[in-house]
Amino acid sequence: MSEIPTDLRYTKTHEWVRDEGDGTLTVGITDHAQEQLGDMVFVELPEIGAGFAAGDACAVVESVKAASDVYAPVDGEVTEVNEALADSPELVNQDPYGDGWLFKMKPAETDAVEALLDAEAYADYLEEEAH
Amino acid sequence: MLIFEHSRPGRRARAQAPAAEAPVDDLPAEQLRDTPPPLPEVSELEAVRHYTRLSQKNFSVDTHFYPLGSCTMKYNPRGCHRVAMLPEVLERHPRVPAAFAQGILACLHELQEILCRVTGMHAFSLTPAAGAQGEFAGVAMIRAYHHARGDRERDEILVPDAAHGTNPASAAMGGFRVREIPTDAEGDVDLTALRAAVGPRTAGIMLTNPSTLGVFERRIGEIARIVHEAGGLLYYDGANLNAILGRVRPGDMGFDIVHLNLHKTFSTPHGGGGPGAGPVGVCERLEPYLPVPRVGFDGDTYYWITERERPETIGRLSAFAGNLGVLLRAWAYARMLGAEGMRRVGDFATLNANYLATRLKEAGFDLAYPGRRATHEFIVTLKRQKKELGVTAMDFAKRMLDYGVHAPTTYFPLLVPECLLIEPTETETRETLDRFVEVMRRIREEAEQDPERLRQAPHGLPVRRLDEVRAAREPDLAWKPRPDGEAA
Numbered sequence: 001m002s003e004i005p006t007d008l009r010y011t012k013t014h015e016w017v018r019d020e021g022d023g024t025l026t027v028g029i030t031d032h033a034q035e036q037l038g039d040m041v042f043v044e045l046p047e048i049g050a051g052f053a054a055g056d057a058c059a060v061v062e063s064v065k066a067a068s069d070v071y072a073p074v075d076g077e078v079t080e081v082n083e084a085l086a087d088s089p090e091l092v093n094q095d096p097y098g099d100g101w102l103f104k105m106k107p108a109e110t111d112a113v114e115a116l117l118d119a120e121a122y123a124d125y126l127e128e129e130a131h
Numbered sequence: 132m133l134i135f136e137h138s139r140p141g142r143r144a145r146a147q148a149p150a151a152e153a154p155v156d157d158l159p160a161e162q163l164r165d166t167p168p169p170l171p172e173v174s175e176l177e178a179v180r181h182y183t184r185l186s187q188k189n190f191s192v193d194t195h196f197y198p199l200g201s202c203t204m205k206y207n208p209r210g211c212h213r214v215a216m217l218p219e220v221l222e223r224h225p226r227v228p229a230a231f232a233q234g235i236l237a238c239l240h241e242l243q244e245i246l247c248r249v250t251g252m253h254a255f256s257l258t259p260a261a262g263a264q265g266e267f268a269g270v271a272m273i274r275a276y277h278h279a280r281g282d283r284e285r286d287e288i289l290v291p292d293a294a295h296g297t298n299p300a301s302a303a304m305g306g307f308r309v310r311e312i313p314t315d316a317e318g319d320v321d322l323t324a325l326r327a328a329v330g331p332r333t334a335g336i337m338l339t340n341p342s343t344l345g346v347f348e349r350r351i352g353e354i355a356r357i358v359h360e361a362g363g364l365l366y367y368d369g370a371n372l373n374a375i376l377g378r379v380r381p382g383d384m385g386f387d388i389v390h391l392n393l394h395k396t397f398s399t400p401h402g403g404g405g406p407g408a409g410p411v412g413v414c415e416r417l418e419p420y421l422p423v424p425r426v427g428f429d430g431d432t433y434y435w436i437t438e439r440e441r442p443e444t445i446g447r448l449s450a451f452a453g454n455l456g457v458l459l460r461a462w463a464y465a466r467m468l469g470a471e472g473m474r475r476v477g478d479f480a481t482l483n484a485n486y487l488a489t490r491l492k493e494a495g496f497d498l499a500y501p502g503r504r505a506t507h508e509f510i511v512t513l514k515r516q517k518k519e520l521g522v523t524a525m526d527f528a529k530r531m532l533d534y535g536v537h538a539p540t541t542y543f544p545l546l547v548p549e550c551l552l553i554e555p556t557e558t559e560t561r562e563t564l565d566r567f568v569e570v571m572r573r574i575r576e577e578a579e580q581d582p583e584r585l586r587q588a589p590h591g592l593p594v595r596r597l598d599e600v601r602a603a604r605e606p607d608l609a610w611k612p613r614p615d616g617e618a619a
Contacts, residue, residue, distance in 0.1 A: 040600075041603035064603060065542040066542065068545075089604075
């Protein structure tokens with residue numbers, strides 16, 4: 001069973017979101033997602049300052065199996081990207097919730113994360129998807 | 132070892148040298164190179180051994196069962212090569228006037244007609260050099276058709292999520308926005324999502340039927356109605372035509388444009404990177420936009436149809452008439468089979484796939500769509516084996532190579548976890564199919580008793596398990612001479 005930290009929020013497209021409490025959100029892909037994709041070979045990150053609507057494709061993670069879009073979890077603007085992934089995409093596999101984060105964004109609405117899944121709901125969703 | 136690494140300065144194959152060097156006196160001086168190109172210098176015997184050894188390392192349909200899903204790696208009858216290998220064909224100059232090329236033009240014209248009859252289309256162009264170029268031609272025709280009607284608002288192409296990756300890529304290359312349509316639990320296109328997606332911006336939909344999930348899209352008539360009513364066109368990706376050959380025609384399903392992979396369905400060698408052929412066929416209203424040149428016949432002589440006769444054409448896609456050798460092989464194959472033979476291709480491709488799917492199910496493997504009849508291919512999911520035994524679809528695939536079976540397509544389609552997409556094709560015997568089931572059983576036993584053996588596979592091939600991450604991140608694609616000028 002993959003790891004699902006209880007302090008994060010989740011999407012059905014397997015992104016996780018951490019509310020940093022300073023008006024920004026950190027976004028990455030879940031342990032389940034990295035496990036399904038396999039070894040990462042390339043991560044394409046958004047431009048800093050780019051605006052996205054929730055559900056827009058805003059990054060690409062490419063593994064030995066497939067290239068997959070990463071979707072913006074909420075409406076907002078990208079404020080920072082994880083530069084380390086350019087040389088070390090394997091961080092997404094090794095530490096998906098830590099050093100393998102993808103980008104930070106400033107949400108258009110402060111309570112936008114409330115609409116996302118909590119850990120329990122995401123775990124249920126994975127369970128459901130498995131059947 | 133590369134041929135370059137056998138090289139020694141001054142070594143020659145005198146018996147193979149041309150009688151005299153071609154004169155270069157008339158080349159402009161600034162175009163001449165200062166140093167000779169770094170070509171390998173080897174003896175004739177070394178060259179023969181090198182390439183013979185390489186050929187012995189081939190894992191091909193001539194030597195091994197090759198059930199690579201959605202690729203139709205069937206056996207190509209040797210007879211198909213004969214016409215393409217005639218000296219008159221091999222040595223023919225592409226600019227030979229049509230008056231002196233009536234034989235070849237007659238073959239190409241007949242191939243156009245045969246493909247029309249097979250697919251239920253009105254006209255065909257043979258020039259696209261492969262499937263992806265056929266798709267590009269199709270998308271360009273969708274654009275040309277809407278624009279000719281002054282309908283410039285249509286900027287979206289719908290693509291089901293089970294599609295081949297080339298479909299969204301071709302749509303994007305044609306300048307369209309791609310809208311993905313989900314698949315329902317049974318493997319059919321989600322009609323509710325389709326209805327919600329169509330509208331005044333819909334230029335068309337690109338569909339493979341049977342789909343890459345190895346099932347026939349049952350509501351294709353309904354899909355055609357929804358898309359046509361919205362003013363869009365239907366594009367048929369012919370990659371999986373082998374399943375329905377001689378039984379159902381894309382034109383009768385409502386498709387407006389079709390591309391075929393002759394190198395899959397019409398039996399010409401493929402898998403080595405080409406050449407291929409991806410002819411496109413269209414319904415009557417799209418005929419003016421077909422790529423040129425095509426072959427016409429006035430009842431007496433065959434002639435080239437060019438931009439002059441079809442000013443609305445999307446233009447030329449390749450030099451001359453496409454890959455002639457592939458087209459002639461397809462023509463020979465179609466003539467050898469006839470209509471009755473084509474029907475048998477579809478029947479046996481489907482029978483073999485269903486036989487193999489049933490036997491694997493009986494052997495305890497999980498089918499991704501157990502409730503559906505397989506078409507020419509089907510999906511086994513090893514999700515359970517991964518969970519229970521810790522071995523992946525990739526481990527199974529690599530171990531198969533040790534047993535002399537080419538691996539099926541792995542991890543595609545992306546919708547099914549730990550999947551093997553298996554396409555046995557019509558040219559395999561029942562004994563070969565039974566052996567495949569036996570190999571799958573044995574690999575599963577190994578997974579239970581010695582999973583590490585699978586994770587390290589293959590063991591008996593020229594190369595062991597490759598480092599895929601490094602291959603993708605640090606590709607080593609070109610040989611370079613050492614800086615001192617000596618061969619490595």
